Amino acid sequence: MTVDLHDYVATVENFPEPGVNFRDISPLMGDGVAYKQAVDAIADFAKQLNVALIAGPESRGFIVGSPLAYTLGIGFVPARKGGKLPRKAVSASYTLEYGGVNELEIHEDAIKPGQRVLIVDDLLATGGTINATREIIEKLGGIVAGVAFIIELEDLHGREKIMEAGEVPFLALMEY
Ligand code: PRP
Ligand code: ADE
Numbered sequence: 364m365t366v367d368l369h370d371y372v373a374t375v376e377n378f379p380e381p382g383v384n385f386r387d388i389s390p391l392m393g394d395g396v397a398y399k400q401a402v403d404a405i406a407d408f409a410k411q412l413n414v415a416l417i418a419g420p421e422s423r424g425f426i427v428g429s430p431l432a433y434t435l436g437i438g439f440v441p442a443r444k445g446g447k448l449p450r451k452a453v454s455a456s457y458t459l460e461y462g463g464v465n466e467l468e469i470h471e472d473a474i475k476p477g478q479r480v481l482i483v484d485d486l487l488a489t490g491g492t493i494n495a496t497r498e499i500i501e502k503l504g505g506i507v508a509g510v511a512f513i514i515e516l517e518d519l520h521g522r523e524k525i526m527e528a529g530e531v532p533f534l535a536l537m538e539y
Pocket of ligand 2: 387
């Protein structure tokens, strides 16, 4: 059975601040068929890219990245929000569609030079989160082999921002 994933996205106007249309994937995660379909579609993309690791930014990137890594039988690298990691880490800061400036960090031994990494997240908005994750991976000597999302918010031009940092294979399961 194949479902229309759009039916599992809840849109909330003016959240968390006026002018933002929040695209909530909670219904998709809460449905076993839709969640598996989304993860499997990203897994098909990942299989073409010969990746050694999946990386995902805190926190919704973990919801996509962990089952994906498990499905593929490879490791998952969390990019955590600033100040959470206990060991030496590399960081990058970025600006959000809402909520100001943030910082992400990855443990410095999480990625070995030359390893191919797929970055995943639930949603691409301005691209700040993904470009910060990418910056850290590249600082560690990793190769960003691709980027994948459940949702892309086209009006915010995140895809262009990613490609400005260097062309990479791109997948978005839904566009809004
Ligand atoms: C959301 C979303 C993406 C990011 C996209 O996360 O899950 O990670 O924003 O925005 P961008 O493309 O403009 O950077 P958020 O920072 O709200 O954190 P959360 O996952 O903890 O809710
Ligand atoms: N993260 C950044 N912008 C978002 C939006 N409009 N909906 C859900 N998550 C987001």
